Amino acid sequence: MTTYVWDYLPEYENERKDILDAVETVFSSGQLVLGASVRGFEEEFAAYHGLGHCTGVDNGTNAIKLALQALGVGPGDEVITVSNTAAPTVLAIDGTGATPVFVDIRAEDYLMDTDQVAAAITPRTKALLPVHLYGQCVDMAPLRELADRHGLVILEDCAQSHGARHHGRIAGTMGDAAAFSFYPTKVLGAYGDGGAVVTDSEAVDAAMRRLRYYGMEKVYYVVQTPGHNSRLDEVQAEILRRKLTRLDTYLEGRRAVARRYEEGLGDLTGPGGLVLPTVNPGNDHVYYVYVVRHPRRDEIIERLKSHDISLNISYPWPVHTMTGFEHLGYAKGSLPVTEALAEEIFSLPMYPSLPEALQDKVIAALRDVLTTL
Known part of the structure; x- marks a missing residue:
């Protein structure tokens, strides 16, 4: 499945x-x-x-x-x-x-x-x-x-x-x-x-x-x-x-999934490796999506399909690059951080009712792919 x-x-x-x-x-x-x-x-x-x-x-x-x-x-x-x-x-x-x-975004937090x-x-x-x-x-x-x-x-x-x-x-x-x-x-x-x-x-x-x-x-x-x-x-x-009435429970569920990802993938980070989400000082993150980065993003996503894992990219095309907004006049390279990150970011499964078995499946599959790139 x-x-x-x-x-x-x-x-x-x-x-x-x-x-x-x-x-x-x-x-x-x-x-x-x-x-x-x-x-x-x-x-x-x-x-x-x-x-x-x-x-x-x-x-x-x-x-x-x-x-x-x-x-x-x-x-x-x-x-x-x-x-x-x-x-x-x-x-x-x-x-x-x-x-x-x-305006452009920050590479550290995508904001x-x-x-x-x-x-x-x-x-x-x-x-x-x-x-x-x-x-x-x-x-x-x-x-x-x-x-x-x-x-x-x-x-x-x-x-x-x-x-x-x-x-x-x-x-x-x-x-x-x-x-x-x-x-x-x-x-x-x-x-x-x-x-x-x-x-x-x-x-x-x-x-x-x-x-x-x-x-x-x-x-x-x-x-x-x-x-x-x-x-x-x-x-x-x-x-x-x-x-x-259950929103705070949902938030804790999302944070629990995020902690599990961090524990399972944290040792794969580093220069040229996987980049996990950064939580800014003073922020309480609710992990609507769990966005990670890797310079070989497209290859990773393709290889994960063999593990029956289908991932999402939020967002692969910055708005200013879309044909529907050509009239705004933003040339390629005008928002360099936004454009660079759009080539690397992708989202892991994230919702509070995500079964632990599926979390483990994602972690194991991603580890397998990253260690054999």
Whole structure:
């Protein structure tokens, strides 16, 4: 049987009764859209972060897009972010009419190189969009200082960092707002699409609620400002409510898998060898994905197929190199660290219900491949 980077079936086997009860709860409630389950999840997810507001939306891409719009970002503005991210981060910026502006990443942790942000700020810059990638947080202090100095807003992309912490502060609480995805693979994943935006700003929350519901507010069928149809589904919200109570358990499960990988592969690191994830001082990593590096990445992945192990690359093509973003004008070599790492990074299987036997299988197979390259 092939071992994949992610598989929801072991979790479903463990939580099947609760998941199906969540579905039954919604179907028997009498309200299938923006009902008690969405309201309950919004309140509970906001409380988990110690914030005043949460707005549920239909997916993580729209969470970013609508949050940017709620923060006042639009045509003619620039948003500074990174190219080593899932394309939806950049598509959401593009969807507002704003222009994505890229800075490079750090080779040590694959996160935004905050030392490059100041030079990227122009009179058109409106927002900074750090991506808390792979499960740990960007260093937010320099971004906050720059935002305050230049009058910018900060939107945190927390699609991969549910529950991660930075010097004790939970991801999503260090900017003006934060966008989350609940795609099934996520640390807190639904059984379909879903997203949310959290904030302490009443104005941002009010704008989010208008934007997700066509631009309507108190009087339905009357559009006050053009909006979207972007509502979190009741069934997914009820499932997320149940799973939110287990989020800290999921985090510990992910960290346990990471420790097992480190123990089983740590002696294979070194110059020209395997590079394991680095956890920055003050960060609590949640290991959305367990990203490693090796200069012979493609050969390793191909040889692991003979062990029935299929691995993933997050991400093989930096966004600025995609044909869909040629209009941004980034030539090859413009983000050298991002481009170099895209040739070496790959992800090992990572999810909290990953059986120990499969962890051992991955470790043994990778050791076999690395020692015979």
